[in-house]
Amino acid sequence: MQVFLETRRLVLRRFTMADVDNLVSLDADPDVMHFVTGGMPTARDEIENELLPGFLDYYEQFEGYGFWAAIEKATGEFLGWFHFRPREEAGPDEAELGYRLRKSAWGKGYATEGSRALISKGFTDFGVQRVVAETMVVHEASRRVMEKAGLTLVRTFHQPWPYPIEGDELGDVEYALDRADWERRQQAGRAGAGTPGEARG
Numbered sequence: 001m002q003v004f005l006e007t008r009r010l011v012l013r014r015f016t017m018a019d020v021d022n023l024v025s026l027d028a029d030p031d032v033m034h035f036v037t038g039g040m041p042t043a044r045d046e047i048e049n050e051l052l053p054g055f056l057d058y059y060e061q062f063e064g065y066g067f068w069a070a071i072e073k074a075t076g077e078f079l080g081w082f083h084f085r086p087r088e089e090a091g092p093d094e095a096e097l098g099y100r101l102r103k104s105a106w107g108k109g110y111a112t113e114g115s116r117a118l119i120s121k122g123f124t125d126f127g128v129q130r131v132v133a134e135t136m137v138v139h140e141a142s143r144r145v146m147e148k149a150g151l152t153l154v155r156t157f158h159q160p161w162p163y164p165i166e167g168d169e170l171g172d173v174e175y176a177l178d179r180a181d182w183e184r185r186q187q188a189g190r191a192g193a194g195t196p197g198e199a200r201g
């Protein structure tokens with residue numbers, strides 16, 4: 001197992017081709033996929049031949065960036081994943097944060113815990129200058145995770161999306177956190193953007 005980092009309750013490790021079943025079952029839950037595809041599952045074939053090879057390519061292309069499988073330390077179970085990757089339309093020092101967890105793992109603070117650790121490691125070890133995340137206006141849980149991880153609302157925008165769901169007429173939101181602000185908060189010892197020692201490994 002190639003561990004990228006550990007938090008108090010999670011291990012974030014590299015994906016391998018042995019994770020096909022984990023991803024198939026994660027994306028088979030319509031509730032997990034509601035804000036992603038309107039609830040449609042991802043086909044096994046797509047996971048095996050496109051998504052997972054794409055995840056593995058990231059490890060070759062970028063240091064410190066990628067899709068990380070989230071494992072619950074207490075049980076060893078696969079919970080889902082986080083991504084922390086270069087933002088397409090920006091330079092390599094701007095990272096895009098994302099997450100997808102099994103329903104059984106929701107509401108326990110895991111998305112916040114993993115996000116804070118990735119942000120901390122990105123700013124501390126990999127020269128990241130800005131972390132950005134996007135979601136739908138109506139995706140309250142995801143917005144709350146962004147806020148708890150220290151990101152603040154930058155803008156609301158509208159983009160075409162192929163899977164219409166209720167609330168998408170309200171558009172999307174972009175949240176962001178700059179390294180200087182994160183450092184200031186770390187120094188001030190305030191909670192909200194990760195705590196020292198949270199990201200290990």
Ligand SMILES: CC(C)(COP(=O)(O)OP(=O)(O)OC[C@H]1O[C@@H](n2cnc3c(N)ncnc32)[C@H](O)[C@@H]1OP(=O)(O)O)[C@@H](O)C(=O)NCCC(=O)NCCS
Pocket residue numbers: 031032033035036080099100101102105106107108109110111112113134135136139140141142144145
């Ligand atoms: C979004 C997601 C990652 C959140 O994971 P999680 O581990 O439950 O998140 P956390 O427990 O760290 O925090 C969730 C916060 O949202 C709040 N929340 C959850 N549902 C909510 C809702 N419907 N309205 C308002 N707040 C809500 C929780 O109360 C919690 O905030 P709190 O700690 O202040 O009480 C998870 O729901 C998920 O994987 N969803 C499916 C995939 C997805 O939509 N990914 C994001 C795409 S942008």
